[in-house]
Amino acid sequence: MAGTDHNPWRRFLALPNESRTKTLVMAFLVSGICALMVSGATVLLRPIQTANRAAEEQARIAELVRGIPGMTDLLEQSGGTLSTVVIDLDDGRAAQDVTTETFATVLADTANWTALEPAADIAGLAQRPDYAQIFLLRTGEEISLVLLPLTGQGYGGRIDAILALEGDMNTIAGIAITGHSETPGLGGRIEDPSWQARxxxxxxxxEGGELRFGVARGTASTPYQVDGITGATRTGRGVSNMVQFWLGPDGYGPLLRAINRGEF
Incomplete structure (x- = not known):
């Protein structure tokens, strides 16, 4: 008569495959091993994932820059470094608790949006995010270019754009219309490079600090205007309102003042 096997593992393996105990224990062991493997892989791959996200972000920035007339040449001439910053729009400073990685998640929370008073809502947004992701070009310690995402209402619907400002924060370096719903052949011409090049x-x-930018109804007559598009007055007004809102006190106004004070 064979002796009793006192090894619990061998006794467990000797149980019939139909045993509920054996099935449950094996399932638990397999799930535990898989969890450990996944956790280990996450730890090991985190530096690679972080590097990939950074590379993807830089590629996205580069794509945005290429969409702005003259920006590629300007960047090449300056030789500076383009970086991404999430700012708190209320005070115009770098956000303390929001990063480029968490930016999208933060904006998905309605608590991080501010309702706009009708009198201040010239861009037709109804509400404004509390945070924005901007792009800065530094040449040495100086900011030589800032890229600001804009959005507003045109004639046909929402208009999205990237506005580039020179280091004085008062001269437009370029603009890229990144999305719109304007009428083809009329307001839709805002996406034409020939118009954006104006x-x-x-x-x-x-000189008094008053924001005077606008899209003219026809040919620009002041240094603060760009030529309008024939037959697309309401689209031009939408672009004017969009720029004026975002560069005003409820948009990037606090940021531009902070940059001019040398706080960035």
Whole structure:
């Protein structure tokens, strides 16, 4: 008569495969091993994932820059470094608890949006995010270019754009319309490079600091205007309102003042 096997593992393995105890224990062991493997892989791959996200972000920034007339040449001439910063729009400073990695998640929370008073809502947004992701080009310690995402209402619907400002925070370096619903052949011409090429060199504020930028109804007559598009007055007004809102006190105004004070 064979002796009793006192090894619990061998006794467990000797149980019939139909045993409920054996099935449950094996399932628990397999799930535990898989969890450990996944956790280990996550730890090991985290530096690679972080590097990949950074590379993807830089590629996205580069794509945005290429969409702005003259920006590629400007970047090459300056030789600076383009970086991404999430700012708190209320005080115009870098956000303390929001990063580029968590930015999208933060904006998905309605608590991080501010309702706009009708009198201040010239861009037709109804509400404004509390945070924005901007792009800065530094040449040495100086900011030589800032790229600001904009959004507003045109004639046909929402208009999205990236506005580039020179280091004085008062001269437009370029603009890229990244999305719109305007009428093809009329307001839709805001996406034409020939129209966007009219923006570089346009001033935003006069000597007294008053924001005077606007899209003219026809040919620009002041240093603060760009030529309008024939037959698309309401689209031009939408672009004007969008720029004026975002560069005003409820948009990037606090940021631009902070940059001018040398706080960035």
């Amino acid at each position: 923006f570089p060199g346009t001033l935003l504020r006069d």
